[in-house]
Each structure stands twice: as C-alpha cells, then as structure tokens.
Amino acid sequence: MATARTANPAPMIGLNKAANGQFRGQTKPAGPQSGLLATVQQSGDPQKRSSIPQNSGGIRFGDDWKKCLELPPKDTRLKTSDVTSTKGNEFEDYCLKRELLMGIFEMGWEKPSPVQEESIPIALSGRDILARAKNGTGKSGAYLIPLLERIDLKKDHIQAMVLVPTRELALQMSQISIQLSKHLGGVKVMATTGGTNLRDDIMRLDEIVHVVIATPGRILDLIKKGVAKVNKTQMMVMDEADKLLSQDFVVLIEDIISFLPKDRQILLYSATFPISVQKFMSKHLQKPYEINLMEELTLKGITQYYAYVTERQKVHCLNTLFSRLQINQSIIFCNSTQRVELLAKKITQLGYSCFYIHAKMMQEYRNRVFHDFRNGLCRNLVCTDLFTRGIDIQAVNVVINFDFPKNAETYLHRIGRSGRFGHLGLAINLITSDDRYNLKTIEDQLVTDIKPIPSSIDKSLYVAEFHSVDPDDDDNDGELKNKELGAA
Template identity: 35%
Template structure:
C-alpha cells in the first residue's frame, strides 16, 4: 500500500475529535508513513499486517484508531495489545494514556510480570477499556478467570517476531484462541518469518499488508557507542564519563521533565556545571541557558526531546542518551545535536539489560552497529584527576607575580615550624581539595576462582560454588518444562529474563531433561523475582520455579553448559 502525500494531516484520517486534540497536544504535526498508511484501513475495520521497524511511529498507528472507536459505556476490555516485554507494555500503555487525555473515562491497564496482582485485579474489577500486557501474565489472568476477553473487539500483536523469538508462540496462539471470532486484528513485525506468515493466515481475515522503511539515518561523523548499565548505576556511570571523556559541551537526554531537574541537581552536587531544560522552562530562560552552553559558561545541559528541538550549538561535542529513546526518529534527532558544522561528535547511549531489544532495533533501523564501551574504571578516573591536578599546578606556576608573593609566605612557614616544603605543599593541596577525596578508592577485587583442573588436597578437581560473570554466587533451580514440552535454552532465557527482570549474565548452565529443566540463576533471588517467576509460563505451561535440592547426579553435567561454551567430557 503506497504512502499518502506529505501534505496529509491527522484530520484527514477520520479520527475522533478528542484523539485529534490529544495528537495536537503532544506536538504531532503530520502522520508518519506507517500512520498514514495504517490508520485508514483500521478505521474502516480491516485487519492489518504492518511490517515496520521500531521507531516508525507504529504505536500511534494502532492506538489512535482504537481510541477513536471505543465504546466507553462498556466496562469489559475491548482492546488487547500483546507486547514481548514489560518495558514495551508500559510504554505502549503510557502512549494510549497520552492519546486519551481528551477522552474522559478511558481506562488503560498494563499487565506484566513483576507487578503485584492486587493493582491489576482491582483495576480489572473496576473495568478497563484497553489492556496492554505480556503473554505470560495475560495467560495467568485467563487461567485464574480474572480477565474476560469475551467482549474483545480489537487485538494487536506488537513486535510479533520478537515475541516468537522469546518463545511465546504457544502462549500467543492460546490467547488468540480465547478471543471472539469476530474482532479486528493488527499484527506488527519488523520481519516476516514463516511462523508470522502462518499466524497471519490463520488468525487475520484478508489483512491489508503495509510495509514501511525508516528513512532516517545518522551522520557518519558521529561516533556511536553504548554502555550496558543497570538503572541504579546510571548516575555513577554518567559521573565517570563526565570525568574521563574529553568533551566541550554535552547534552544529556532523559525521558521526563522531572528527571531533567533531578539529574541536573545531582550533577551540580558532584561539582559539574549542569542545568536542566524542559518544556516548562520559559523561553527567555531557555535562550539564556543555550547562550551559556554556547559561550562555555555551562558544560552540561540535561534535556527532554521537546526542549532540545532546534537546538544548534557547535560546542556540543557529546550527547548522552541517559534514557535510551524508544523510537529511531528521536535517536537520530538527539545525536544530531552533536557533530555540527562538519565537526566530529560522540553519542553514548545507556542501555539497561531490559532495553537491549531497543538497541537491536536502533541498530537495525539505522544500519549502523553501536560500539560497546566499558564503564570507565577507578584507575581511569584517578588518572584523569591526577592529570588535571598536574595541569592546575602547572597553570598556577605560570602566574609568576602571585607565586613570588606566596613563596615568601611558604619560606617563612618552613623556617618557623621546621617542616619540609613538600609537606607544606601536600597540606595546601588538602586545604584546596576540602573534604572530597582527590582519588576514588580502589574497586573490590572479584572473588578468586581456582584455575581449571586445579587439584585439591583430596586429589579431586576443585569445583567450588558456581558464580555468575560478575562474581555473584549461582544456585540451581528446577522448572517444570523439559524436552517433551519442546523447549529450547533461548525460550527459557527469554521468558525468565523478561518476567523476572534478570540479565543474560545472571544465567549459568541450562540442562534440559525430559520432564524438567535445571537452570543456574543468582542464589539470592529477591522476593519480587520469585513472585514473578512462579507465574511465568513457557510453551503455555507454568514453570513452577523452585530450588533444586536433588542429589549431585541431578546437577548439570556434561550435557549442560553456559551459552557459548563447549561441553566438557569426563574422563573414564
């Protein structure tokens, strides 16, 4: 289906007045190609298959027509959006709420693992119009009878290929079978593998197929890197980057207005020249702040996407995506704030373990792999601090008249108190530095592990407790799915990581037996992770996670191994 002319507006697409006013309120001026091609057939009641990358605006493409056609007098869910991860489910639900701001009474509920059941159950009892959820938690509610899809009119499969890659194919089909035959279905996927094509033929009725390529591209003169970092580590990671990177001006992008103020305040407390800018900042203040950045009176600007529109400052050498954007257009716009006027620039994106799928989508859409970087070490930071300390001393020594005056004062002190000059210099450094230490303390050494094959006094190989890549101890857990359920390691990792909020490096060996599987996970799983994983499903079956306290023979043996490792065979 061909895209519509550039002059088309949202008003031409037949959307409800309340939806149009919300669209104008969030600053959308014209529909993107996927929106212009998808909204009309959805408004007309057709099923749709949309082939589009993340970042092409597809959330609005299905959310706007659904909101335009809701029956607000009905309390049962009318629309269900299935998403592969809790993060995407939350983002889609937030988008629905943004677009429904001028539609009083619309209720949207995100449902995902890791969130307490109480909130979800009370919301379902009050009545909701739109449910956005992950397959595992939706299946759980269906089994408990707490989610009724009998009145469903709209079903959306978002990031369908990602859902299947994570092992949710059987769950998705079970959910589809539990929905009314008469409903409108929209399926969105970045690719069209055979399994997606089969789903489309089986569950969609003569769908309109729409294919849109993202036309955005990033500049070749911008170095693009990413840092894998947990959310609590972000402030420390940013602080270290600010200390180690050789930058002139920097823009740090965050998602919310509140976060701009909070982060700027934290940076100022750490001694950096930082100011926040967001949509609530008055225009005169904004102009003054940008001028400070341009002149060098300000080094770090913490901004939202909206506040940085049209910002053009040649001095900006670095852009930090403190919160990685959820769409390609925002990413391209953000990093385009550096590398101006033909200069080189640097863009660094913070990626939490749960956001890796966003990184893959950005790389795929832009055709540019991002370079992974390591968190600057304590040694890196201390080397930089010592170099700056040296520079400060060198600069002070060049101010000869002032040096001469202080030389006499120091000579008097040395003679009067019989203290070596080097000790006086060190004492003055302490005075200048204040209570803040010049150097960071060394990071703790990771626990030592015996070398492979190292023998103990008893003559056997020292096995010791298993540990994850970051040195934390692992334990063996049993789940109630195995070979007869046709599970694969990637399905186990995908389901447990997504629902339990774990990272890939939290996994050790995986052993798949006929009726169950053994998985090495952190020994001290928090209570909320336990709760989420107890209700997690793989191939439609509850995994029934529990600690494995069986005999050593039930532990992972030569048939199991961490990803990427070759099997180790016992010698006879």
C-alpha cells in the same frame, strides 16, 4: 531516591554499588549542552501542559476548538524523509472524534507519518494489518489512534488489547494512550505486567477497563484466572511483533488468541519480521493488509561510526567521547547485566551522571530509572538489550555500543533509540578484533555503511541546534583524535 546530580560535587570516596540503578556521584557535563533536552522535556511532560478544564462543558458547536488547545512548543528540528515523505494527509482527514484530535494535537503530533497514513484508515475499517516500518517513525500512533477512536464508552468490557514484550514499553504505551484519550470522556486504560502485584491488577479489573496494555505472561495469567475477560475484545495489537513471535513468547500468544472471539481484528507492527511470521499470519490473520515501508533498514537520520579498540581501551575511548561530543542524552549498550553495572560504576567514577537498567533489577527500581531518565534527570543510561524495544526518548541523540551486538536485528533496534521520528542521531560502535566478522556481517545484512570514526565529527549530523565550527580552531569541541579513540 538519589539521583546522579549534586549541587556541589565533591570527590567520591568508596563508591558503592547502587541496586536501584542510580549512582550518586560527581557530575561532569558530557560536552556542551544545548537547549534541546529542556525543549523535549517540556513537550513530553504531561504535568507541564494544561488541558481544557474538565468542568468547562467541552467545546460548543461553532467554537474554534483549536484555539482552546494547550500545545507543546513547536518542534523545529530537522526531520528526515522517513517521516516527511507523506501523501499530504491531515489527521482531520480520517473523520476522527474531535476529542481524540484534541489529544493528538496536544501530544505535539502535527501531521501523520507515512506508517500512520497507511495504517489508520485500514485499522478503522476493521481489517487485519501486517505493518513493517522503521523504529521511531510513528508506529505507536498508527495503532493507538484507530484503537482509541473505536472504543465505545457505552460498553464496560475490555475492547482492545495491546501486547508488548517488555514492562517499560507497556508503561510507555499506557502513558501515551492516557494522554491521547484525556478529552474522550472516560476511556479507561490499564497497564499490567509481570513483576508487579497481581492482587492490584485483579482489583483494577473489577472496575471498568476498556484498553489493556500488557506483557503476554501477565495478561494470560489474568485471563486464565477469569479476571480479564477478553471474549468480547475486538482488537488485539502486537507491538514489536517479531519479538512476540519468537520462541520466548509465541506459545503464550497462541494461548491468548484462543480466548478471543472469532471475528477479532489483529494488528502486527514491527521493524523486522522473521520467517515465522508467515506461519502465524496464515493461521490467525484474515486477508491482512500488508504495509512495508522498509526499502532500506536503517534510519536516514542516524550516522554510524566504529572505533577500533582493544578491550582495555574501551573505557578510555568512552571517556574521550563524553568529553568531546555534544550529548543531550545517551544510551550505552553492554552484552551482559554484570558489565552494565561495572560500566555504570566506572562512568560515575569518571565524574559523569549515569543510571543503569537491566532485567535482573527489581521492577520498582526499573520503573524509577526509566521514569527519571525519560524526564531528563540523568545524561547517560547503561543497559542491556532490555532497552532496545520501542523505547521512545526524544532527547537521546547518541547511542554507543560499548559491546558490539551479535546480530543485525539487535543492532538495528539498538541504534534506533536515537534519531527518533526523523530527527538526527549518532551511533558509535566500539569494535575489538573479535567483532570484525560481526561488523561486516551486519553491514551486509542491513545494507548499511558503518564508517571508521573520523578525526572530527560534524555536530550538524546529530545536534539539532548547530553553530558552525571553525576548522582551523585548535580548541574545536567537535574534534575527535583517532589516537585518543584507540582507532587504527
């Protein structure tokens, strides 16, 4: 599969559309490159972290089991209070299996975040949960840790089900689950989504599966075919629950719940909850424990700017940002699939590495783009709102809204792709005259301040490894001229 990197870039002639979301073209570095991307890749790549040999007999009583762990490089980046304002609990305080703790620490998770502190003990007790917490503050661990702790390997049926709105999120969650449970001695995790071969899923479910991570349409299909038997499933998690309870999915969710046992446990997690959640909660949840860590809606580590431009100035503005900002990885949002492909082609013609992804692509291409971008094979990704839900790529430090979103909820999820787990991020919005009303509305609804882009963006606002810049240096890499950005 071709990527956007070439050893000896040559001038591009007759660049054609790449149906797989990856362009081959001249690669031009987008601003200075720090060592963060390599660090994040190393810590996130399961192939680069050895674990305790499976044939070693495990950890014997009395051994210092922590010394046997192969931990990823310690993340020394600054973290905001979104994840550091905790009660001081440790993962070991929850009486978790030692083998699960091994997986947690080898993921690089050192201490529970606020949503994990609130959620893990309640979920372990079997009580229903309605949890509202910001994007990128550890919601996945908040439900996956108690879910895996409660798996009984002596039972060979589906014991837990995680529902997510997108295929990419299902793949991401299954990968995290597999890594967390690798020392548990046989927990079987399966991801099943639309757009893949149904026969393969049927054959997989003929074997033992303990945890299913799925999109609603596919798992309901398998349930109705009698292949996925969920009549003994004790726990159902809805990640990005607001999306799952929207008109697109809510009928499917209701149908799935009808096949579950009466005494099941339901956990709902999201950053935003519409009014419709109350109706669902009163119908299906039993005295749910409510967690609300959303006193303010936007992440504290994300600095937000807007550049006022005309439609024709947008590409030039983007080119200036690429050349001036210190980008580890960036995600660029457009409002339509057609504009995604056109912009990705334009970015590649400008000489920058670029992938694109949207819902109309073949699933195998979507999977490949998602995998390669996560592994750092490309600096920039152009996408639709398909990529706003739960996608966690630690190296992303810049989000650009090439097309400004129509509502506050979409905006919140988009900018939440940077600044993951309390780290720093930058969100830049290209605003035309048609977007002015939406900008003001979103600021009011989120109670946030989106400022005009300054003449110089301080790198310490979004770059982990920052060295001070001489303000009198005319070659200052962090300097952004208003006139170059089309700012008013």
